[in-house]
């Protein structure tokens with residue numbers, strides 16, 4: 001059923017694509033960070049309109065079988081992450097790759113804390129700031145455009161560094177985690193959840209050519225430079241002297257998320273919103289099956305890492 005609707009939409013999309021050649025060529029010449037910025041500048045308004053303030057997977061129980069409202073599933077993911085990591089309080093929170101501030105505001109409220117969110121997208125930073133004002137939290141929660149690979153913060157500024165689905169966008173994973181370590185206070189907690197590819201073991205073997213092609217297409221469409229496996233993140237954290245490193249794979253718990261996103265993409269207001277958002281957003285919507293298929297075939301994994309300094 002989805003397939004038929006998708007093919008119908010594809011005809012319309014190919015027409016729009018022709019009108020967007022200049023945009024595509026422009027993005028091919030810009031830096032990778034510029035492309036991430038443009039991707040989120042263009043798509044965040046529509047995402048908020050359809051999905052709300054959280055731009056991340058939902059949690060559907062450990063095996064992914066729980067049925068629930070999509071917004072609730074996203075809040076449950078935040079709560080489950082906190083519970084898994086044992087974080088019960090925080091004073092100075094850094095949200096690395098903050099989107100429109102969904103997690104920053106949620107965590108600041110929950111812990112009665114200060115929070116700072118960084119994003120590459122000026123559109124996101126300004127919408128997040130507006131949301132902080134609307135929530136009466138502007139004195140405690142701030143947002144700014146900054147690169148996670150070169151954060152404008154002094155060493156040891158935060159006691160909780162949170163990164164929810166931004167690691168996959170980082171062109172230098174080591175530098176990203178090194179920066180998270182640098183700005184974390186001694187005794188503080190770093191918690192990240194990120195898109196990974198499957199671990200490479202002697203039993204599973206290297207990624208096949210077909211798997212690599214699948215990942216390349218996923219990276220191209222969702223503006224990711226490359227993804228790595230969870231054991232690779234763990235090794236990076238280990239080399240940085242992080243303590244008590246814990247990892248977990250929650251692919252089963254979050255996998256159903258993409259089917260929900262696919263369903264929402266066929267709502268009439270979304271189709272209209274897609275046409276207004278430009279080609280990169282349309283292409284991302286047309287490629288949602290890439291993500292659900294990635295989970296189905298065991299290629300895409302959802303990795304968690306928690307560690308202390």
Ligand SMILES: C[S@@+](CC[C@H](N)C(=O)[O-])C[C@H]1O[C@@H](n2cnc3c(N)ncnc32)[C@H](O)[C@@H]1O
Pocket residue numbers: 033036040053054055056096097098099100101102103118119120121124146147148149163164165166169170
């Ligand atoms: C999928 S969104 C997740 C947003 C938010 N964490 C949430 O869950 O609602 C990815 C975010 O990572 C940010 N991002 C990607 N690369 C970044 C970088 N190098 N520095 C700062 N933010 C970055 C994007 O701007 C975007 O806000």
